[in-house]
Amino acid sequence: MGYDPKNPMEGRITDLGPHPYTDMMPPVIMANKGKWDYHEIVAPGVLLHVGDSGDTCYTVRIGSPRLISIEHVREMCDIADAHCEGFMRFTTRNNAEFMADSKEKCDALIEDLKSRGTKFPIGGTGACVTNIVHTQGWVHCHTPATDASGPVKCVMDDLFEYFGSMSLPAQVRIALACCLNMCGAVHASDIAILGIHRKPPMIDHKRITGVCELPLAVASCPLGAVKPAKTEVDGKEIKTVKVNAERCMFCGNCYTMCPAMPLADPEGDGIAILVGGKVSNRISAPKFSKLIIPFLPNTPPRWPEVTEVIRRILEVYAKDARKYERIGEWAERISWEKFFEKCDIPFTDKSIDDYRLAYDTWHTTAQFKYTNATDAYTK
Amino acid sequence: MAMSLEEVEAAIIAKANKSPKPQLYIKDFYKCDSERKPREIKNIANKLVTKGELMFWSSGSTTMYARPDRIKNEEGDSGVN
Amino acid sequence: MPKHDTPMLDELEKGPWPSFVSDLKRQAETHDECWDILGQMEMSYRDKITHWKHGGIVGVFGYGGGIVGRYSDMPKEFPGVEHFHTVRVAQPSGMYYSTKNLRDLMDLWGKYGSGMTNFHGSTGDLIFLGCRTEALEPLFWDLTHDLKQDLGGSGSNLRTPSCCLGESRCEWSCYDTQDICYALTMHYQDEVHRPAFPYKFKFKFSGCANDCVAAIARSDFAVIGTWKDDIQMDQAAVKEYMAGNYPSNAGAHADGDWGAFDIQKEVIDLCPTECMWMEGDELKIDNSECTRCMHCINVMPRALRPGKEKGATICIGAKAPILDGAQFATLVIPFAKVSKDNNYENIIDYIELIWDWWMEVGKNRERVGETIQRIGLPTFLSVMEVDPIPQHVREPRSNPYIFWKEEEVPGGWERDVDEFRRKHAA
Numbered sequence: 001m002g003y004d005p006k007n008p009m010e011g012r013i014t015d016l017g018p019h020p021y022t023d024m025m026p027p028v029i030m031a032n033k034g035k036w037d038y039h040e041i042v043a044p045g046v047l048l049h050v051g052d053s054g055d056t057c058y059t060v061r062i063g064s065p066r067l068i069s070i071e072h073v074r075e076m077c078d079i080a081d082a083h084c085e086g087f088m089r090f091t092t093r094n095n096a097e098f099m100a101d102s103k104e105k106c107d108a109l110i111e112d113l114k115s116r117g118t119k120f121p122i123g124g125t126g127a128c129v130t131n132i133v134h135t136q137g138w139v140h141c142h143t144p145a146t147d148a149s150g151p152v153k154c155v156m157d158d159l160f161e162y163f164g165s166m167s168l169p170a171q172v173r174i175a176l177a178c179c180l181n182m183c184g185a186v187h188a189s190d191i192a193i194l195g196i197h198r199k200p201p202m203i204d205h206k207r208i209t210g211v212c213e214l215p216l217a218v219a220s221c222p223l224g225a226v227k228p229a230k231t232e233v234d235g236k237e238i239k240t241v242k243v244n245a246e247r248c249m250f251c252g253n254c255y256t257m258c259p260a261m262p263l264a265d266p267e268g269d270g271i272a273i274l275v276g277g278k279v280s281n282r283i284s285a286p287k288f289s290k291l292i293i294p295f296l297p298n299t300p301p302r303w304p305e306v307t308e309v310i311r312r313i314l315e316v317y318a319k320d321a322r323k324y325e326r327i328g329e330w331a332e333r334i335s336w337e338k339f340f341e342k343c344d345i346p347f348t349d350k351s352i353d354d355y356r357l358a359y360d361t362w363h364t365t366a367q368f369k370y371t372n373a374t375d376a377y378t379k
Numbered sequence: 380m381a382m383s384l385e386e387v388e389a390a391i392i393a394k395a396n397k398s399p400k401p402q403l404y405i406k407d408f409y410k411c412d413s414e415r416k417p418r419e420i421k422n423i424a425n426k427l428v429t430k431g432e433l434m435f436w437s438s439g440s441t442t443m444y445a446r447p448d449r450i451k452n453e454e455g456d457s458g459v460n
Numbered sequence: 461m462p463k464h465d466t467p468m469l470d471e472l473e474k475g476p477w478p479s480f481v482s483d484l485k486r487q488a489e490t491h492d493e494c495w496d497i498l499g500q501m502e503m504s505y506r507d508k509i510t511h512w513k514h515g516g517i518v519g520v521f522g523y524g525g526g527i528v529g530r531y532s533d534m535p536k537e538f539p540g541v542e543h544f545h546t547v548r549v550a551q552p553s554g555m556y557y558s559t560k561n562l563r564d565l566m567d568l569w570g571k572y573g574s575g576m577t578n579f580h581g582s583t584g585d586l587i588f589l590g591c592r593t594e595a596l597e598p599l600f601w602d603l604t605h606d607l608k609q610d611l612g613g614s615g616s617n618l619r620t621p622s623c624c625l626g627e628s629r630c631e632w633s634c635y636d637t638q639d640i641c642y643a644l645t646m647h648y649q650d651e652v653h654r655p656a657f658p659y660k661f662k663f664k665f666s667g668c669a670n671d672c673v674a675a676i677a678r679s680d681f682a683v684i685g686t687w688k689d690d691i692q693m694d695q696a697a698v699k700e701y702m703a704g705n706y707p708s709n710a711g712a713h714a715d716g717d718w719g720a721f722d723i724q725k726e727v728i729d730l731c732p733t734e735c736m737w738m739e740g741d742e743l744k745i746d747n748s749e750c751t752r753c754m755h756c757i758n759v760m761p762r763a764l765r766p767g768k769e770k771g772a773t774i775c776i777g778a779k780a781p782i783l784d785g786a787q788f789a790t791l792v793i794p795f796a797k798v799s800k801d802n803n804y805e806n807i808i809d810y811i812e813l814i815w816d817w818w819m820e821v822g823k824n825r826e827r828v829g830e831t832i833q834r835i836g837l838p839t840f841l842s843v844m845e846v847d848p849i850p851q852h853v854r855e856p857r858s859n860p861y862i863f864w865k866e867e868e869v870p871g872g873w874e875r876d877v878d879e880f881r882r883k884h885a886a
Contacts, residue, residue, distance in 0.1 A: 003601035008521055013604040015649035018550035018612075018620075021638050025556045029628050036631040038762045041711035049629055057629065065480040067589070069487035069494075070566040070575045077559035077566075088562075090555040090579050092624065092673050099629075119478050126712030135582065138504035139480075139497065140530060140546065140589055142514040147504065149480045150472055157475030167715040181440075182780035183582045188677040188788075215400040219824075222783040251782060256438045256514055266508035279677045281669035281684075283732055283755045286676050286788050300505040301471040323718050324709075324730060324755070356784055404824045405616070405655060417819035418656070425654040428522060435524040435615070435655065436516040441825050442524045442615030442655035450517060 026087035028057045028101040044164050045122035046106065058106035059099050062113060062120040063131050063156070063163060066094040067139060067149050072119070079120075083109040093131045093173075095124045123164035127171055129314070130163065132156060134176035135184040137195070143252035144178035145195030145269040151303045152176055155193070158307040159314065169321040169330070172314065173278070180251055190327040191310055192274040192289040197250040199268035200243050201261035205231050208240050208260035217258035223247045226254055226261075271296045271306055275313060276328030287328045292340070294350030309345070316343050341371040387412045387423055392432055392446070401449035402436050408444070463492070464499030468506065484576065491575035493540030493590065500538045518545050518593050520600040524655040526611030527596060544574070547588035547599065548612040550645065550652075551580055553638035554625040564607050572599040583662070584622030585612035610649075616659055618651035623665035624672040632757065633667025634685030634770035635798035641665050643804055644811075657815070658822035658831075668766065669754045675775070675789070680828045681811060682775040682789040683798065687767035690747040691756070697763035698723075698743045709759050727756050772798045774810060776840075777829025787829040790837065792844055794851055810844065817843040836863070 004010060025033075032051035039049045047059040064072075076096060080088040083105050084098050091097060098113075100106045113120040124130040132155060135141065137148030155174065162168060177184035178195040186192035208214070218226050218241060225247035231240050241261075243254075254261045273296065277289030296305045313327075320342060321330035331339040340347045353361045370378060382390070390411035395403060408420050415423075424444055427433040436443045436450060462485075472481045481498070488494035500511050515529025528546040535542035549565070565586070569577065574590030581587040591599060603609050612620035621644055624630070626637030644663060645652065651661075664675035667685040675682035700706045701721060707714065708721040723743070728736045735749035736756065743763075745756075757764045774796055775789030796806055814828060817840075822831045832840045841848050850856075866873045 002605075003598040005597065008597060011605075012521075012601075014522065014610075015653060016604055016608055016610040017646045017649055017652075018642065019552045019561060019607075019609050021553035021556060021642055024552045024558050024561065025554075025628060029556070033629075034627040034633075034636070036627075036629065038631055039710055040707060040761075041714065044715070049631075059629070063478060064579065065478050065483065066578050066580075067480045067483075068577055068579060069483045070570050070577065071486050071490075072483050073562055073566050073577065073579070077562050080559045086559045088557060088559065089625070090557075092555075092584075092622075094579065096579070118476055121476065121478065126709070126714070127716060133582070136578075136589075138501055138510050138512075140512060140544065142510060142512040142530065144510050147501075150505070153472050153475065153477055153479060156477035160476040163477075165715045166712055169716070171712075177780075181782055185582065185674065185678045185780045187780055187786040188674065213400055213402055216402055253782075256440075259513060264509045269508065279671050279674045281671060281676070281753050282758060283730055283753055286671075288786050288788075298508045300508065301468040323713060323716070323726065324759075404658070406658060406824055416816070418816070421654075421656050421819070422650075425524070425650075428524070428654075434517060435519060437519070437524065437528070437615040438516065439514070439528045439614055440660060442617065 024087065026085055026099050026101075028055055029087075029099065031055060032057065041125045041166070044128065044166050045125050046110070047125060055101065056103070057099055057101060058103065058109075059097050060106065060109055060113065060122060061091070061095050061097050061124045062122055063124055064090075064094055064096050065149060065153065066131075066134065075116070075119070079109070079112055083112065091124075091131075093124070093133055095131050096120075121160070121163060126166035127168040128162055128164075128166050129156075129159045129168070129172045129174060132174045132176055132193075133184055133186075133189075135178045137178040141178055143181065143255055143264070145197045145264065146178050146271050146298050147300065148176055148178045148184075150300060151193060151271070151306055154301075154303045154307050155310055158311055162314070168314075168318050170324050170326045172317075172327065174310070180249075181253075186274070186277075187288055188277040188279045188286055189289050190275065190278065191313065192277065193306060193310075194272045194274060195269065196272050196295065197252060197263050197265070197269050198295070199263060199265045200225075200245040200248040200250070201252075201254055201263040203241060203243065204260040204262070205233050205238065205240050208258065209238055212258035212260050214239060214241055217241050217254055217261065220253045220257040222251060222253060223249055266298070270298050271303075273306070273309060276326075276331050278326050278328055283324065284326075284329055290328075290331075290336070291351055292343075292345055294348060313343050313345075335369050337369050337371045337373060340373065347373055381414055382412045384423065387415065387420070388427060388432075391420075391424055391427060395433060395444065395446045395449070402443040402445045404441075404443055462488075462498075463495035464502060466498050466502040469498060469502050487575045490570070493574045494576065496532075496538035496540030497574065497576065497590070500532060500534060500541055503534065503537075512544070515545070518596065520596055520611070523611060523653045525614040525617040525653055527591075528614055530590075541574075541590065543592040544590040545593065545596065547573070547591050547596070548581060548583075548585035548614060548620065549588065549603070550610050550612040550620050551584055551586050551622070553623055553641045553645075554628050555580065555584075556625075556628070561607070565609075568599065568602055568607065572602075583612065583619045585620050611653065613652040613660075616655040616657050617653065617661075618648050618656065619660055619662045620652060621645050621663040621665070622673055624667050626665070626667040630667060631761065632670070632685075632754070632766055634687055634766055635667065635683075635772055636800065637665040637667045637673075637683075637685070639800055640683070640798055640804050640807065643800065644808070647804075647808065657819060659825045659827055661815075661828065663811075669752055670758065675778075677778050677786075677788060678780075679778055679789065680776065681814070682778060683772045683796075683807070684775065685766075685770065685798075686752050686773045686795065687770045688795055689767035689769040691745055691750065691767060692765040693743065693745070694763050695742055698760065699741060701760050701763055702741075706760070706762050710761050727759050730755055771795050774807075776814065777827070777832050779827040779829050784830055784833065787827075787833070789829070790832070791851060792841070792846065794849070813844055
């Protein structure tokens with residue numbers, strides 16, 4: 001028996017919740033849960049956990065594009081069946097992990113992974129660039145200002161050497177959100193790639209009556225920039241909305257409520273870069289990412305402007321920062337003015353906050369550093 | 380006199396019929412019986428969805444309620460699920 | 461045979477990182493709609509603009525979440541993606557899977573959908589990407605009947621709670637993140653599936669202050685493991701680190717040219733509270749000054765461990781920037797026991813205090829962190845039935861604009877102006 005559209009409520013089951021996690025863990029994890037003694041990263045992408053019992057668990061971490069096919073998942077299942085007693089897991093950063101309970105099994109697992117071309121790169125541990133947390137972009141979203149999977153692929157291709165090694169001062173977490181609603185919550189990442197729109201919504205007066213509830217479109221605007229209005233369509237007066245373009249923050253919320261207000265645009269849309277955020281409480285408190293580049297154009301298929309600037313920041317950081325220092329901690333130590341100079345990034349008024357609570361970020365001290373930006377005053 | 384469950388249901392349906400905006404937030408129904416806690420109103424409104432009296436509309440991040448015959452759609456949505 | 465030419469996307473088959481384009485092409489062999497995904501995406505690459513439309517009313521009957529409606533705006537060119545709804549499937553705690561379950565899920569999705577997935581979505585759910593409206597109910601039927609699994613949350617629901625892997629494979633976890641995540645997800649199934657709030661609400665559970673699940677940045681209710689006694693120390697292991705016999709930071713810096721491990725420079729000098737020092741060859745910690753940031757423990761995992769009296773700090777109100785700017789979660793409960801012995805009743809009590817208040821006073825589409833900002837942290841603390849303590853602020857306020865309450869001022873606010881005038885000429 002299956003679903004019967006004539007009797008949709010017949011035999012319906014609801015509110016089952018997720019599969020119990022206790023059925024999903026490999027034996028070595030089940031046996032040692034809560035009783036782990038210590039861990040070590042024995043090679044890039046390979047973790048060793050040792051239990052109080054002396055049991056060992058070798059974990060091999062691999063990168064994944066997150067957007068993956070059922071065939072790809074089935075191939076991972078084949079690997080887990082061959083080496084890991086039929087279990088695997090995923091990380092919060094879209095990596096996948098295979099766990100084996102002995103060094104021999106781990107070696108065979110690694111050999112197997114390496115034999116499968118570029119599908120399963122090993123890495124993502126320690127002081128590395130691990131996988132990029134990202135959103136849907138042009139593959140699925142209705143409000144994106146850029147693609148997600150494509151720029152992620154380009155950045156990871158470019159920084160690939162840092163995924164499979166641990167040579168950086170600390171871990172570098174990169175995230176991408178394809179519009180400023182930030183489903184990817186990039187606001188606390190070492191490097192954030194953020195899609196932004198720069199043109200206010202258009203209004204399709206011919207369609208708005210048919211597809212929109214005007215009060216909802218008006219209420220959807222966070223800044224009250226959408227107002228009721230009247231216009232003429234085919235000689236008839238209709239109710240519609242107007243947009244106060246000066247108040248628009250280009251979030252696209254109106255478009256979600258009202259499909260007659262599209263705002264995406266090939267020239268208007270692009271990418272902003274933010275840096276210096278972190279989530280962990282380690283040493284310093286969590287930090288927000290700061291906007292350092294207000295706009296880079298969308299240049300599919302390889303987004304060279306984006307990959308170039310990210311590599312530049314990463315390399316300056318790698319050379320200049322102290323061991324354990326995250327990008328934000330480094331920038332604060334050397335000062336943000338030095339950050340812009342060292343990374344050779346032009347400072348613009350767009351990096352000066354003029355939104356709410358802006359004053360918090362202004363420089364209210366006579367202490368500063370002379371950099372190339374002050375040359376106009378000193379030279 | 381406290382309102383009966385049926386009375387609250389009727390008040391919610393009346394509100395969804397009469398409101399100038401066809402799609403309503405849950406908060407718009409709180410006043411249908413101000414003696415009941417928001418959670419009770421929410422439970423009653425959600426029950427009305429399973430009875431076919433209301434339906435959900437979701438932006439993905441927010442969810443609203445509407446009478447099935449008052450909801451406006453993109454042509455892709457058939458209006459039934 | 462390719463249905464559409466994709467010269468731009470083909471460029472994304474180059475390079476060492478796994479290619480989603482190659483993967484889509486592989487899947488297209490059995491799922492023709494993958495050609496239309498590629499075709500429509502190629503069009504987006506050419507036009508630099510999306511070709512998706514939102515759909516608001518698709519879902520499975522009676523659930524207000526779990527499905528997000530999506531349609532192509534070029535359905536004639538790309539009929540395979542005319543309907544392309546997202547299905548959120550609640551993930552197991554810690555994102556462990558048996559291959560049996562994964563294969564069942566993939567078979568199910570191969571039968572009803574496009575064959576493309578996300579492992580995982582931003583909230584934590586497993587995502588099936590691209591389902592036709594008429595396939596949603598049969599998919600849900602098989603998911604619940606055959607796989608005994610369920611959808612996750614979206615919209616104004618409790619979003620699918622998520623956690624770090626916790627005690628399952630981490631010696632630092634201060635409570636069983638997986639268990640509370642599962643227990644509360646089950647306890648609140650109604651709130652996960654049916655809208656309940658002014659806006660979304662998220663729980664996230666991290667086992668320690670490293671916060672691998674980004675609870676403090678991304679959840680309305682962040683439970684972050686901590687302890688209240690002393691860091692456990694093994695002086696013999698400290699010596700092994702100092703002698704270079706154990707890799708510092710568990711080997712995380714192995715490929716850098718950082719020289720020999722220097723406990724003074726790498727641990728003691730980096731401690732944010734300066735509460736560590738060496739006495740002879742013994743490491744000392746003034747635990748009363750420690751803020752439990754995890755740095756020293758991260759650097760010397762075989763020598764240092766969280767204390768034995770473990771629990772969690774609860775921080776409330778994080779969110780991404782829309783609308784008033786990003787917020788991290790604010791510390792409200794410094795320490796709470798997190799134990800299945802009481803079925804997490806103390807945690808549930810905190811959650812319901814927040815919900816009862818927020819459902820009443822929160823505006824439509826206002827995250828609880830914004831409600832707290834709008835109404836004030838002092839009011840929120842009284843809602844939570846906790847006394848204000850210095851730990852609730854980074855520093856005391858610098859303006860004197862206190863909203864005194866009448867009952868706090870002797871004699872109240874009612875005064876007789878005639879009485880006043882008798883002593884003060886106008």
